[in-house]
Amino acid sequence: MAKVVIIGAGLMGSAMSWPLSGNGHEVCLVGTHLDDEVIDRCKSQRLHPRLNRELPGTVIPFFFHDVDQALDGADLIISGVSSPGVDWIAEVLSGRIRAGQQILSITKGIRIDDRGKVRLFPDIIAESFPLNVRNTVIPVAVGGPCIAGELAAGRQTCVMFGSRDIEAARSSARLLSTSYYHPRITEDLLSVELGVAMKNAYTVAVGIAYGMHAPDAAGANTHNTAAALFAQGCHEIGGLLRLTGGDERMASALPGAGDLYVTSAAGRTMTLGKMLGGGKTYAQAEAALRGVTLESVQIIREMGKALSIWESEGSIRSRSFPLLRMLVDIVVNGGKVEIPFEDFYKDV
Amino acid sequence: MAKVVIIGAGLMGSAMSWPLSGNGHEVCLVGTHLDDEVIDRCKSQRLHPRLNRELPGTVIPFFFHDVDQALDGADLIISGVSSPGVDWIAEVLSGRIRAGQQILSITKGIRIDDRGKVRLFPDIIAESFPLNVRNTVIPVAVGGPCIAGELAAGRQTCVMFGSRDIEAARSSARLLSTSYYHPRITEDLLSVELGVAMKNAYTVAVGIAYGMHAPDAAGANTHNTAAALFAQGCHEIGGLLRLTGGDERMASALPGAGDLYVTSAAGRTMTLGKMLGGGKTYAQAEAALRGVTLESVQIIREMGKALSIWESEGSIRSRSFPLLRMLVDIVVNGGKVEIPFEDFYKDV
Numbered sequence: 001m002a003k004v005v006i007i008g009a010g011l012m013g014s015a016m017s018w019p020l021s022g023n024g025h026e027v028c029l030v031g032t033h034l035d036d037e038v039i040d041r042c043k044s045q046r047l048h049p050r051l052n053r054e055l056p057g058t059v060i061p062f063f064f065h066d067v068d069q070a071l072d073g074a075d076l077i078i079s080g081v082s083s084p085g086v087d088w089i090a091e092v093l094s095g096r097i098r099a100g101q102q103i104l105s106i107t108k109g110i111r112i113d114d115r116g117k118v119r120l121f122p123d124i125i126a127e128s129f130p131l132n133v134r135n136t137v138i139p140v141a142v143g144g145p146c147i148a149g150e151l152a153a154g155r156q157t158c159v160m161f162g163s164r165d166i167e168a169a170r171s172s173a174r175l176l177s178t179s180y181y182h183p184r185i186t187e188d189l190l191s192v193e194l195g196v197a198m199k200n201a202y203t204v205a206v207g208i209a210y211g212m213h214a215p216d217a218a219g220a221n222t223h224n225t226a227a228a229l230f231a232q233g234c235h236e237i238g239g240l241l242r243l244t245g246g247d248e249r250m251a252s253a254l255p256g257a258g259d260l261y262v263t264s265a266a267g268r269t270m271t272l273g274k275m276l277g278g279g280k281t282y283a284q285a286e287a288a289l290r291g292v293t294l295e296s297v298q299i300i301r302e303m304g305k306a307l308s309i310w311e312s313e314g315s316i317r318s319r320s321f322p323l324l325r326m327l328v329d330i331v332v333n334g335g336k337v338e339i340p341f342e343d344f345y346k347d348v
Numbered sequence: 349m350a351k352v353v354i355i356g357a358g359l360m361g362s363a364m365s366w367p368l369s370g371n372g373h374e375v376c377l378v379g380t381h382l383d384d385e386v387i388d389r390c391k392s393q394r395l396h397p398r399l400n401r402e403l404p405g406t407v408i409p410f411f412f413h414d415v416d417q418a419l420d421g422a423d424l425i426i427s428g429v430s431s432p433g434v435d436w437i438a439e440v441l442s443g444r445i446r447a448g449q450q451i452l453s454i455t456k457g458i459r460i461d462d463r464g465k466v467r468l469f470p471d472i473i474a475e476s477f478p479l480n481v482r483n484t485v486i487p488v489a490v491g492g493p494c495i496a497g498e499l500a501a502g503r504q505t506c507v508m509f510g511s512r513d514i515e516a517a518r519s520s521a522r523l524l525s526t527s528y529y530h531p532r533i534t535e536d537l538l539s540v541e542l543g544v545a546m547k548n549a550y551t552v553a554v555g556i557a558y559g560m561h562a563p564d565a566a567g568a569n570t571h572n573t574a575a576a577l578f579a580q581g582c583h584e585i586g587g588l589l590r591l592t593g594g595d596e597r598m599a600s601a602l603p604g605a606g607d608l609y610v611t612s613a614a615g616r617t618m619t620l621g622k623m624l625g626g627g628k629t630y631a632q633a634e635a636a637l638r639g640v641t642l643e644s645v646q647i648i649r650e651m652g653k654a655l656s657i658w659e660s661e662g663s664i665r666s667r668s669f670p671l672l673r674m675l676v677d678i679v680v681n682g683g684k685v686e687i688p689f690e691d692f693y694k695d696v
Contacts, residue, residue: 051566052566052567053566144575144576144579145571145572145574145575145576145579146572147568147569147571147572149566149567149568150568150569150570150571150572150573151572152566152568153564153566153568155561155568155569155570155572155573156557156560156570156572156573156576156687156689157572157573157575157576158576158579158580158689158692158693159576160693182576182689182690182692184692184693209504212504213503216501218399218400218401218497218500218501219400219497220495220497220498220500220501220503221495221498221503221613221614222498222503222504223493223495223498223609223610223613223614224493224494224495224498224499224503224504224505224610225498225503225504225505226609226610226613227492227493227505227606227607227609227610227613228492228493228504228505228506228507228530228602228606230605230606230609231492231493231506231600231601231602231604231605231606231607231609232506232606234582234600234601234605234606235597235600235601237600238597238600248597249583249586249596251600252579252582252583252585252586252599252600252604252605253579253582253583253693254576254579254693256579256600257578257579257582257600257605258575258576258578258579258580258582259575259579261571261574261575261578261579261609262571262572262574262575265569265571265574265575266569266571339504341504341506341530342530344506344530344532345506345508345532345601345602
């Protein structure tokens, strides 16, 4: 049995405890400095307040100040922070990482550098490590449909573990694989990470469709509109993968269509989209959602940077990725919802 | 303004009246011999009883016995029957078709011939035409998210018109294009038709996920499972397109992911899936749904034939298309729901 340390006691990080504990591993669930209340409840009542479930048997909760004790002898470290915490976790790990350490990142997002290059969170974390260990640590990332509460409930799902070293992906997947959590593996880390990030952006578009109209007297909803935007989202994810050297087929797989489907089923990103579809400006929606982490917005902003760099260097046309452009216009420029159907389904 | 004749007064055929009439075209809505009651209400009250909406102004309802009068001078004929009616509509048109006639098929489904070749409905219809007109009639088919009631309500959608003659697709699309109905065009008829047919089959799988569990006390649903099956469905549609000479990118576009999304949002195919996921055998579910046209079942049966021919001739492996195989096993062999996650996301 292995020792696995999860850093970040949010929904998704914490939910990973269930398959790990079910497999008999020792699980150290370490809260960040923002998770003290959660860890307190975990310690005093064995209850995870955000998942509203009793912690499985082999899980040991830790406050952040005990992180060194938790990390001692870890076989696998799971970075369970949300995207604003990526630089923080990089710093936390940089002074503590051992050569050859296995790391699994579950954070969803990307960054775009000043030359328009896509930077992946697992790489951003690894780049903070001391030179002598950096090349011995090959991070793994996971993507695919996984609502945390459903994972903790033991509902079936299938996800994709990606790493440039397939053995690293296989090894992490083996620790987590259960009768209900089915990891598949791939060497295509870029496609996993970009697919997972982009589904957050395009979920806003699906939400917009549902915000545009309430069902009418004859019961007509806006599923057609949602589906058209869903499909254009998948289509553009495929185009982004092709453009950045990924595998465009991932657009119709777990980190693309699968993750977009599940994120469109519920949650705060849909709430944002519905507000925008209902006529709120982004500023108004942001004010109404204050305090909620909107990874989708950060991703849309980064992609706005990317589109503008790619266009100025001639890699894409001025009307490529029309749905993403609409999202950027709404979030960055305070633009209105005007769906550019006439530009859909051209080569992007 | 054109004269457009729709044959079949079911939900989808009838709903096409709205964009056509909105564009000012004369629309003859001809019921089949099964639609007499519908046409009666359309004539006496200007109300379409199944859509529960008043017919638009330029629509003229016809009983089937007046089909010749309706067809006189038609610029476009829309075949609006469901899949069991394909041979019937072929026979109806074979004696009445003019050289150069434009035809648009909205029927969802496919057939597999004895050598495992995919046969498309538009081709089956065209093959019934007399030799001297057959090559002058190049059918168009439509796929993509389009719930009939939403189309009639003027809710936005984007669909794909496919024809081997792009001008034929363009010409039909022009008649129907409105501010809310946005047809895109493609020469890839096969991918449109196969994508649209297969989404019916894979919707059963999505339904199965939702039938497996009710939400639990902590609110956990089965969106993860549904999304994993959704993505595997898209992945297998891509594999089927590659195998049959289509464009696998259509798997993540309107006739694939888009149409699968909308069909999974509601309807009888989901109802069948939920029954199967809840533990009913196919025979039990069929009995409970008696009288409902299940195009999905017909498609699954045809694909069962295809898989077995393709496997015996060595075109596919014995575990290729694992989700489709599960559906075939359930429908054809009365098998149980056992999701083959371990075979997912391999090359199909």
